[in-house]
Amino acid sequence: xxxxxxxxxxxxxxxxxxxxxxxxxxxxxxxxxxxxxxxxxxxxxxxxxxxxxxxxxxxxxxxxxxxxxxxxxxxxxxxxxxxxxxxxxxxxxxxxxxxxxxxxxxxxxxxxxxxxxxxxxxxxxxxxxxxxxxxxxxxxxxxxxxxxxxxxxxxxxxxxxxxxxxxxxxxxxxxxxxxxxxxxxxxxxxxxxxxxxxxxxxxxxxxxxxxxxxxxxxxxxxxxxxxxxxxxxxxxxxxxxxxxxxxxxxxxxxxxxxxxxxxxxxxxxxxxxxxxxxxxxxxxxxxx
Amino acid sequence: xxxxxxxxxxxxxxxxxxxxxxxxxxxxxxxxxxxxxxxxxxxxxxxxxxxxxxxxxxxxxxxxxxxxxxxxxxxxxxxxxxxxxxxxxxxxxxxxxxxxxxxxxxxxxxxxxxxxxxxxxxxxxxxxxxxxxxxxxxxxxxxxxxxxxxxxxxxxxxxxxxxxxxxxxxxxxxxxxxxxxxxxxxxxxxxxxxxxxxxxxxxxxxxxxxxxxxxxxxxxxxxxxxxxxxxxxxxxxxxxxxxxxxxxxxxxxxxxxxxxx
Numbered sequence: 001x002x003x004x005x006x007x008x009x010x011x012x013x014x015x016x017x018x019x020x021x022x023x024x025x026x027x028x029x030x031x032x033x034x035x036x037x038x039x040x041x042x043x044x045x046x047x048x049x050x051x052x053x054x055x056x057x058x059x060x061x062x063x064x065x066x067x068x069x070x071x072x073x074x075x076x077x078x079x080x081x082x083x084x085x086x087x088x089x090x091x092x093x094x095x096x097x098x099x100x101x102x103x104x105x106x107x108x109x110x111x112x113x114x115x116x117x118x119x120x121x122x123x124x125x126x127x128x129x130x131x132x133x134x135x136x137x138x139x140x141x142x143x144x145x146x147x148x149x150x151x152x153x154x155x156x157x158x159x160x161x162x163x164x165x166x167x168x169x170x171x172x173x174x175x176x177x178x179x180x181x182x183x184x185x186x187x188x189x190x191x192x193x194x195x196x197x198x199x200x201x202x203x204x205x206x207x208x209x210x211x212x213x214x215x216x217x218x219x220x221x222x223x224x225x226x227x228x229x230x231x232x233x234x235x236x237x238x239x240x241x242x243x244x245x246x247x248x249x250x251x252x253x254x255x256x257x258x259x260x261x262x263x264x265x266x267x268x269x270x271x272x273x274x275x276x277x278x279x280x281x282x283x284x285x286x287x288x
Numbered sequence: 289x290x291x292x293x294x295x296x297x298x299x300x301x302x303x304x305x306x307x308x309x310x311x312x313x314x315x316x317x318x319x320x321x322x323x324x325x326x327x328x329x330x331x332x333x334x335x336x337x338x339x340x341x342x343x344x345x346x347x348x349x350x351x352x353x354x355x356x357x358x359x360x361x362x363x364x365x366x367x368x369x370x371x372x373x374x375x376x377x378x379x380x381x382x383x384x385x386x387x388x389x390x391x392x393x394x395x396x397x398x399x400x401x402x403x404x405x406x407x408x409x410x411x412x413x414x415x416x417x418x419x420x421x422x423x424x425x426x427x428x429x430x431x432x433x434x435x436x437x438x439x440x441x442x443x444x445x446x447x448x449x450x451x452x453x454x455x456x457x458x459x460x461x462x463x464x465x466x467x468x469x470x471x472x473x474x475x476x477x478x479x480x481x482x483x484x485x486x487x488x489x490x491x492x493x494x495x496x497x498x499x500x501x502x503x504x505x506x507x508x509x510x511x512x513x514x515x516x517x518x519x520x521x522x523x524x525x526x527x528x529x530x531x532x533x534x535x536x537x538x539x540x541x542x543x544x545x546x547x548x549x
């Protein structure tokens with residue numbers, strides 16, 4: 001074999017284990033559940049192999065599934081919006097601050113290292129009936145006995161914002177950091193107020209970061225399983241809870257496949273739109 | 289909006305991110321029997337109780353073994369792939385990168401279902417092997433992103449010098465490239481370990497009955513209600529996943545300063 005041919009083959013040898021893993025543990029399984037979603041769970045147990053449209057008909061027409069899907073998307077959208085509102089100014093402060101930048105960035109990485117379940121359950125200590133807030137309000141005399149503030153849609157959103165905010169701040173920060181501050185100075189020296197300079201120069205240039213953060217918040221939020229279980233009430237189930245219910249509790253794997261694929265398709269459309277206009281490189285920047 | 293307003297906003301945002309977690313740590317040292325406010329003193333009794341709780345200790349062992357194995361496999365795959373992407377002009381590199389980070393783009397629930405159903409069909413049901421496969425595929429993209437970012441900064445000149453002085457490619461890799469890559473390897477492995485150690489959604493789908501990792505153990509304990517024992521467990525986890533990497537970074541820095549590089 002010639003030296004060139006060997007040189008050309010080398011990267012593929014290095015890539016093959018990782019690509020093999022992704023193919024065998026993600027791509028093929030995804031194709032497999034497409035097939036599986038057309039099988040049928042029989043009443044006596046065991047799955048009937050074949051081409052049945054029953055699961056898809058149920059998933060696409062049943063009001064119950066549609067309402068929970070729409071509610072899940074609504075919760076994800078509200079969460080993303082709040083994350084952007086809270087996160088953007090903080091990211092701006094980190095990007096433009098001089099002395100405390102390193103400390104703020106280091107702190108910003110911390111939540112990524114703290115388990116999602118601990119961050120989620122921490123709110124029980126704050127808002128629970130024997131939590132910090134109730135204890136405070138009772139001792140001050142605002143309320144005479146503790147009130148249940150947990151287990152509703154608002155606390156689910158609160159938990160999601162708490163979980164996803166660092167993703168938003170980090171992505172916006174990365175894009176703000178890449179903007180030449182001279183641009184804003186140039187705008188002000190040409191007569192714009194600082195606010196105008198921000199609105200017309202900095203904000204538009206940071207939109208890719210905002211979009212990347214928004215996409216991550218939305219996709220991760222819409223796919224969440226744990227938060228509604230820990231911080232939501234019985235009626236606050238999100239779509240991933242339906243999937244878990246079908247797969248683990250009812251063992252109806254064909255139906256669970258169809259539900260998973262529906263979630264994947266809805267979120268996939270969003271990712272595809274994002275990829276079409278902004279590309280994946282921005283997302284990789286914020287994650288790395 | 290003035291700069292001061294933004295500063296105060298930032299402080300509030302950081303408070304929002306950290307206060308609830310700080311309360312978990314605080315309450316885990318609570319002497320009060322119900323583990324709630326007001327605190328009645330400082331005590332280590334809840335940590336002691338964890339130590340004597342067999343289920344919790346078993347969960348720790350499972351999580352650590354799983355995390356270590358995930359880190360070894362995921363880092364090996366990740367380093368090889370990153371080398372190829374950084375060092376070679378691979379045709380279709382963008383497509384390959386997208387493919388390799390695809391596991392984070394797919395919602396974890398969907399990934400969990402697909403892997404469970406497919407491997408079960410192949411005869412690998414809910415088991416430790418399934419958990420390991422899931423954790424590897426889930427951590428791989430993060431390892432690749434972290435390692436790639438670090439590899440870019442290593443100059444090729446040093447390797448070319450070794451090669452021109454007569455070392456063969458394998459020798460060059462082990463005596464030049466690998467030592468230079470060590471920080472990237474360590475970062476990737478640590479990242480993989482923490483992500484695996486913290487994972488819960490996929491784990492709930494893949495774990496066999498009776499096997500718990502620390503997060504799923506916390507999850508099942510939460511079914512009853514919050515208790516000081518759970519807070520203590522949370523504190524131990526925070527120390528493991530935050531304290532150890534920080535300690536590791538500090539030690540690495542000390543060593544680097546000593547060796548003068």
